[in-house]
Amino acid sequence: xxTQVIGGTGDTGADLPASQGPVLEVRNLSVDFGVDKKxxxxxxxxxxxVKAGEVLAIVGESGSGKSASSMSLxxxxxxxxxxxxxxxxxxxxxxxxxxxxLRQIRGNDVAVIFQEPMTALNPVYTVGFQIVxxxxxxxxxxxxxxxxxxLRLLQMVELPDPDKAFRSxxxxxxxxxxxxxxxxxxxxxxxxxxxxxEPTTALDVTVQAEILDLMRNLRTQLNSAIxxxxxxxxxxxxxxxxxxxxxQGRIVETGTAEQIFRNPQHEYTRALLAAxxxxxxxxxxxxxxVTAALAAATHTDLQTVDHDELERREQNVLAQLADAEHEVAxxxxxxxxxxxxxxxxxxxxxxxxxxxxxxxxxGANLTVYPGQVIGLVGESGSGKxTIGRAAVGLLxxxxxxxxxVGTDVSGFRPSSKELAKVRRHVGMVFQDPSSSLNPRLPxxxxxxxxxYLAGEAKGGELQKRxxxxxxxxxLPRAYRNRYPHELSGGQKQRVxxxxxxxxxxKLMVADEPTSALDVSVQAKVLELFQNLQxxxxxxxxxxxHDLAVVDxxxxxxxxxxxxxxxxxxxxxxxxxxxxxxxxxxLLAAxxLPDPEKQRERRELRAKLLTVxx
Amino acid sequence: xxxPTSSVAVTEAAAPVARTKTSAYPIEHFVADxxxxxxxxxxxxxxxxxxxxxxxxxWRSLRKQPLFIIxxxxxxxxxxVALFPGLFTSEPPNENCLLENSDGGPAPGxxxxxxxxxxxxxxRVVYGTQSSxxxxxxxxxxxxxxxxxxxxxxxxxGGWVDAILARVGDIFFALPLILGAIVVVQLPVFQxxxxxxxxxxxxxxxxxxxxxxxxxxxxIEVRNAxxxxxARSLGxxxxxALVKHVIPNALAPVIVIATISLGTFIVxxxxxxxxxxxxxxxxxxxxxxxxxxxxxxxxNPMAIFWPGLALSITVLSxxxxxxxxxxxxxxxxxxx
Numbered sequence: 001x002x003t004q005v006i007g008g009t010g011d012t013g014a015d016l017p018a019s020q021g022p023v024l025e026v027r028n029l030s031v032d033f034g035v036d037k038k039x040x041x042x043x044x045x046x047x048x049x050v051k052a053g054e055v056l057a058i059v060g061e062s063g064s065g066k067s068a069s070s071m072s073l074x075x076x077x078x079x080x081x082x083x084x085x086x087x088x089x090x091x092x093x094x095x096x097x098x099x100x101x102l103r104q105i106r107g108n109d110v111a112v113i114f115q116e117p118m119t120a121l122n123p124v125y126t127v128g129f130q131i132v133x134x135x136x137x138x139x140x141x142x143x144x145x146x147x148x149x150x151l152r153l154l155q156m157v158e159l160p161d162p163d164k165a166f167r168s169x170x171x172x173x174x175x176x177x178x179x180x181x182x183x184x185x186x187x188x189x190x191x192x193x194x195x196x197x198e199p200t201t202a203l204d205v206t207v208q209a210e211i212l213d214l215m216r217n218l219r220t221q222l223n224s225a226i227x228x229x230x231x232x233x234x235x236x237x238x239x240x241x242x243x244x245x246x247x248q249g250r251i252v253e254t255g256t257a258e259q260i261f262r263n264p265q266h267e268y269t270r271a272l273l274a275a276x277x278x279x280x281x282x283x284x285x286x287x288x289x290v291t292a293a294l295a296a297a298t299h300t301d302l303q304t305v306d307h308d309e310l311e312r313r314e315q316n317v318l319a320q321l322a323d324a325e326h327e328v329a330x331x332x333x334x335x336x337x338x339x340x341x342x343x344x345x346x347x348x349x350x351x352x353x354x355x356x357x358x359x360x361x362x363g364a365n366l367t368v369y370p371g372q373v374i375g376l377v378g379e380s381g382s383g384k385x386t387i388g389r390a391a392v393g394l395l396x397x398x399x400x401x402x403x404x405v406g407t408d409v410s411g412f413r414p415s416s417k418e419l420a421k422v423r424r425h426v427g428m429v430f431q432d433p434s435s436s437l438n439p440r441l442p443x444x445x446x447x448x449x450x451x452y453l454a455g456e457a458k459g460g461e462l463q464k465r466x467x468x469x470x471x472x473x474x475l476p477r478a479y480r481n482r483y484p485h486e487l488s489g490g491q492k493q494r495v496x497x498x499x500x501x502x503x504x505x506k507l508m509v510a511d512e513p514t515s516a517l518d519v520s521v522q523a524k525v526l527e528l529f530q531n532l533q534x535x536x537x538x539x540x541x542x543x544x545h546d547l548a549v550v551d552x553x554x555x556x557x558x559x560x561x562x563x564x565x566x567x568x569x570x571x572x573x574x575x576x577x578x579x580x581x582x583x584x585x586l587l588a589a590x591x592l593p594d595p596e597k598q599r600e601r602r603e604l605r606a607k608l609l610t611v612x613x
Numbered sequence: 614x615x616x617p618t619s620s621v622a623v624t625e626a627a628a629p630v631a632r633t634k635t636s637a638y639p640i641e642h643f644v645a646d647x648x649x650x651x652x653x654x655x656x657x658x659x660x661x662x663x664x665x666x667x668x669x670x671x672w673r674s675l676r677k678q679p680l681f682i683i684x685x686x687x688x689x690x691x692x693x694v695a696l697f698p699g700l701f702t703s704e705p706p707n708e709n710c711l712l713e714n715s716d717g718g719p720a721p722g723x724x725x726x727x728x729x730x731x732x733x734x735x736x737r738v739v740y741g742t743q744s745s746x747x748x749x750x751x752x753x754x755x756x757x758x759x760x761x762x763x764x765x766x767x768x769x770x771g772g773w774v775d776a777i778l779a780r781v782g783d784i785f786f787a788l789p790l791i792l793g794a795i796v797v798v799q800l801p802v803f804q805x806x807x808x809x810x811x812x813x814x815x816x817x818x819x820x821x822x823x824x825x826x827x828x829x830x831x832x833i834e835v836r837n838a839x840x841x842x843x844a845r846s847l848g849x850x851x852x853x854a855l856v857k858h859v860i861p862n863a864l865a866p867v868i869v870i871a872t873i874s875l876g877t878f879i880v881x882x883x884x885x886x887x888x889x890x891x892x893x894x895x896x897x898x899x900x901x902x903x904x905x906x907x908x909x910x911x912x913n914p915m916a917i918f919w920p921g922l923a924l925s926i927t928v929l930s931x932x933x934x935x936x937x938x939x940x941x942x943x944x945x946x947x948x949x
Contacts, residue, residue, distance in 0.1 A: 255642035265644040392846045420848050428846050436839035439667055440861040446840075449857075450847035482664040499847070 021091065022049035023192050023225035024073070029085035031065065031072045031249075039082065043069035044249040046085070050193070050225040050242075057228045057240035057257075059272075061518035065249040066229050070195050073227075074110055075102050090192065108138045111186035115198040117178035121170040127154075127181045128166030134188045153184040156221075158214055175380075176207035180214065187218065194226045200235060204379035205545065209589035209605060212238050231519065233276045234591030237261065237598045245269050257595045275523035276593045277548035280575055288575040291600050293317045294588055297578050300607045304600050317576050324572035337406055339425075339507045339539045340368040340391055344400035345410075347383070347390045359398065360386040361563045370506065373533060373540045375550030375571075377586070378560035387560075388509045388543045392428045393419045405506055424454060427500030427538075431512040433492035437484040443495045444470075444480030450502050469498040474528060490521035497529065501536070508533075508540045514549060526552055547590050551575065559583045584608060671941040681937035687930035695742040704736040718915075728902070728916045729909045737902055738923050744898040745927065747809050749879040752816040756878075757871050760821035764828030765863070769836055769855045779829070782822035790819045790881060791888070798890045807893045812885065816878055827870050831863035838862070865942035869935050876931030883924055899924045 029046040032039040043065035050056045060066040072083045073094065087094040089109060097105070114120035122130060131150040135141065141149070147166075154162035157180040170178055179199065186194065196215070200208040216239060219226060228239060236243060236257070243260040245253045245268065253266040264270045280288035292313035295302060302310055347361040361383040368374050378384040389395045390402060397410035405425045412419040430436035437446050448466045451457045457465050467477045473494040484492055493513060500508060513529070514522040530553060533540055544550055550557055551571065558568035559580065567580040578584045588605040592598045665673070675681050694701055704723070710732040718726045725734040767778040794815050797803060803811050835841065836859055844854050885891030886900025894901055899920040906916035 250645060251643070252645040253643065259642045263642075265642070394842060394846055423846060423848055426846075428843065430839045430843060432839055436843050438840045438844070438858050438862065441858075442664065442666070449844070449849065453848050453853075483666050485667065485670075486664060496843075499843070503847070 022051045023090060024227070025049045025086075025088040025091075026073070027086040027088070029069060029072065029083070029087060031068050031077065032082045033068075033078075034080040034082070041065075041249050042081075043072070043246075046251055048244050048251065048254060050227055052192070052225050053219060053223045054241050055219060055226040055228055055239050057230060057236040057243045058246055059230060059233065059236055059243060060246035061231055061272075061520065063248070064246040066246045067197055069246075070197060070227055070229050073195065074106055074112065075099075076106075076112075104138075107134055107186075107191070108189045109191060110193045110195065111189070111191035113179075113183055113186050113194065113196040113199045116202050117175070117182045118170060118202075120182055121178060121185075123170050125169070126166070127168055127170060127173070127185075131166075131181075131185045131188055134185055138189045150184075150188070153188055154181065156187070156218070157181070157184040159184075174207075175203055176210060179203060179207075179211055183211075183214065183218070187222065190222065190224070192224050194224050195229070196226060197229045198231070199228070201230070201232070205547070206379065206585055206589040208235070209591070212591070213602075213606075215239060232591070233273065233519070233593035234598070237593050237595045238591045238602065240595075245272065261593070261595055271520060273593065275520040277523070277526070277546070277552050278593060279548040279551050279587070279590050281551070288320075288572070289313050289317050290575055290587055290590075291597065291604055293576045294578065294584055294604055294608070298584060298608060298611065300604060300611070302600060302603050302607070304603050321572050321576040324570065324576075336370055338367045338369050338403070339405050340366070340541065341403040342366040342387070342400065343402075345387075345390070345397055345402050346399040347386050347395055348398040349386075350396065357398075359563065361390075364400075364565050366558060366565065366568070368507065368539045368541060370539050371537045372556060373542060373554045374556045374558055375554030376541060376543045376558050376560060377545065377547055377550050379545060379586075381562070382560040383563040384543045384545075384560050385511055386563075388428075388511045388541055391507070391509050391541060392426050393423050424503050425506045427503065427505035427508045429493070429496050429500045429508065429510040429513040432516050433489055433496050434484070434516075436496055437492055437499075439484050442481050442483055443487070446484075446495065447480075447499045447502055450499065454503060456503065465502070469502055472501065472532065473498045488521070489517050490525055493517060493525050494528065497525075497532070501532070501538075504536075505538055508538050509543070510540060511543045512545065513542075515544065515546065522549070529553065547587065559586065675937060675941040678937050678940065680933050681941070684930040684933035684937060687926060688934060691742060691746065691927050691930070694739055695746045698739045698743065701739045702733070702736040704733040725919050726913070726915050728906060729913070730905070734916060734919050737897055738899070738919050741897045741899045741902055741920060742923065742927075744809055744892060744896055745879050745882060745900075745924070748812055748816070748882040748892075748898075749875045749931075751810075751813045752820060752878040752881075753871050753875040755813060755817035756820045756824050756874065757867065759817060760824030761828045761867060763821065764825035765832050765855065765860060767825070768829035768832030768863075769851075769859060771833075775829075778825070782825050785819060786822040786826075788819060790816075791884065793819050794885055795888075795890055808896065809892065812882060812891055815885075816881055820874065820878065823874065824867060824870060828863060828867050831866050832859055835859045835862045869939040869942060872938055873932050873935035876928040876935075879924065879928055879931075 026046055026048050029043060030041065031043040032041050034040075046069055048056060048058075058066045058070065068077065068081075071077050072081070073087055073089075075083075075094070075097075077083065083095060085095070089105065094102070094105070121127065125133075128147070128150055131153060132143065132146040135146040135149055136143070139146075151162050151166055154165050159165045159177060159180050165173065165177065165181060170181070173181060179202075183199075199215070200211050203211060212235065215226070218224075226239075228236070230236060240257045242256050243254065244251050245260065245266065247268050253260065253264065253269045260269060261273070264273055280290040280293075291302075292310060294300070295310055296314035296317060301307060305313075342364050345361065345364045346359060347364075349358045349360060351357040364383075364387060366374070366387070376384045376387060386395060390397055391404060393404070393409055393412070400410065401408050402410050404422045407418070407422050409419060409422055412422075437443065441449075444463075444466050447469055448457075448462050451462060451465055463480075466480055470477050470479060475491060475494050475498070479487070479491075479495075484495070487495065493516075496513070500510075510529070514525050517525060526549065533553075540553075542550060542553055555571055556568070557571055557574040559566050559574065559582065561582050567574065567578065567583045574583065575587070578587055585605075585608060588601060588608050592601055710728075710730050713731065720726070723733045723735065725738070728734055728737065763778050763782065767775040767782075797815050797818070798807070798811075803815075832855075841854055841858050844858050845851075849857070882891055882898065883900030883903065886898050887904045889904070891900055892898050894905075902920040903917055903924075906913070906920070910917055
């Protein structure tokens, strides 16, 4: 089958038999979009090919042209686009095909897995209906036969109850199940080429790991060629045989996964790899071998790693943990009052009309001391954002006590004067920089508004403060008069940080401040954030789903699941010796941007899951 | 893409072997030339150009649109005629009406002919502009102020405020304009002094719910945006957030609908005048002219054609302007 191309070591490509040509050949492909009567290039002169059973990952940041170029393979671009070059699918040119022939190819020879399964599946039809429709569109088979095949497909994508999934509407399935259903639909006609456009970006990390496993299994089962479009280096390391790195419409580097990760040549590839946060990576002695830590915590043995070697690594991890704990113990507990204290807090979303109140957080205990950075980690729906918003007084506390800078705010009404006073000590940075700034206000005004309202500064004094804040977040002062839409995502987030800092808060709540940003921009913003935190010494509640980001910033990590805090401890305790099974699973699911380490991690995760089942 | 010769291929042993793109298959490790794919500083400044607000951006895209240019010129012309009617006709509109000229064709000094009363059609059309435009303009203004205020409050505060205001709006929405106008006009207050302003009051009373609905929907959409939450968390009062953060961002659809409804209010004025319940007959307006030309439709169709044409062009310009504004203010809705 396809085994000879998997792994892609050395010069395997050269001694392939000539008969096994690539499934997809792309030659000098360029894509332009007509904007305001001008052609704007989205992809420039691309060349690549994919063989059967091979995964080619096209990696790039937003605007690199990775999606546009891949959608052009199927003629799925909007009408204001222009495609030139040559695309050969099994030796036949796709770009010159008639629309009728192209329709035949779509779904039959080539299938696409989209990023957001909720919008890619039609919400008014059942999953089964949609798969049957695809099957009968391309094959002359009876409805019964189609149903049987649809059920087999749903089984193949490892849905727990294929019969039930067949009868379900998309909204009745969870995110991961929906993605599986969509994969089943795209596999319905044994495609020779599968284009996966960010297939796991909308999913939680544990679900992402499952979908990646599924795709790996399917690749060997079906022997189809896969083009994987993603921005996530961890996903690439997990799945890809070959990698094409794109930037501003051009491929800057292609090679096997090994070559790109071990020996990147282009400056951009190096910068990109350096910018990816690495779970467990510190500066030198802070490095945590998370795989070994997990193996130690769960007493698992790995096939891919020599037993003695693993033992040595485990010992190493635990020894460092002891060191770290010793160091903490020698410092003693801080003798200062905490800036944020949650005691048995429950938070509810109040009932609206006939919708009953929803308890999003239950029994939460958490203490943040001045100058401390706490990472609040969890998957979607875990209640992490809820805690963040309650700390700013945006959500009422239903039970327990929530103290901000010594004041218990749990009894305050949402728009009371007392709460307003407390809010001055808390700054908040939001997830989406584009929607958290008023698009009609110049950014200087956005930054200055809280100071003006609080009566901190007026007139010239206010202007000076705004300039100082812009300096702090490393934006040019002239930006004061600019509007949010003129700034890039990273710059907007800097403005968001400056605004949160404007009242010199004692506590900063950062709600996924970098998850909407590209990796290289994220690295810059995180660095800035870290510097500011050190310089100004505010305490920080850093809410995120990304463990690797938390690892960069936080000295204390708090893991949440379904509204409860399942484990909290210092970074070393959590990474070196995770105790809660959920924390272990979460850590094991984070893909490492390194193919070799990721292989170990994958095995460990599989072991973990069999143990806990 | 680099030329084949300049591309660098690196094998596993990192020994560079020059390969051409076409002859070597597969390309093992291709690296683009750095000169041709330069790295710019990550997340750097855009340009040194002057800052441009979203309104500024809208204006820039607007002034390039033919639809906007045509409609704006027409509207400016109509406004000019309304302000300085004397420049366009030497005839006073209501004097010099000689019955001997009744339904007469074009004559020297009277290029468009005469009405059934023997009045100059051009003069009547020119002077009629004033009342039509006044009604349209002030009805729109009133509707935007009242409907916008009610819609914004309902949308922003929600809850019972919304429930009450929305129901009141629905009640007015359910009343047909013409039926309602017939009833209201019978009220003694309106009977005694019927003029342009009574008509404006009637149109506003029945027209505000539409704007209120649009404003309410736009405000609800903006109210939940992060920047409003951010403002609230930074100590902005609810009313402050509404005025400074919500309303400026909810204005675009209101402006578009208001422009279009300006046209429809002019039509409504004509309709009501035509039915005899709008402006009193002694006020010159296109609707009254159309009404009075009705009996002589066969013998002198021009008497109904000219005021009708003026009405159509004015209304069409406002609707076109509304469309152009929609394109400029809401780029996402633009057709591909």
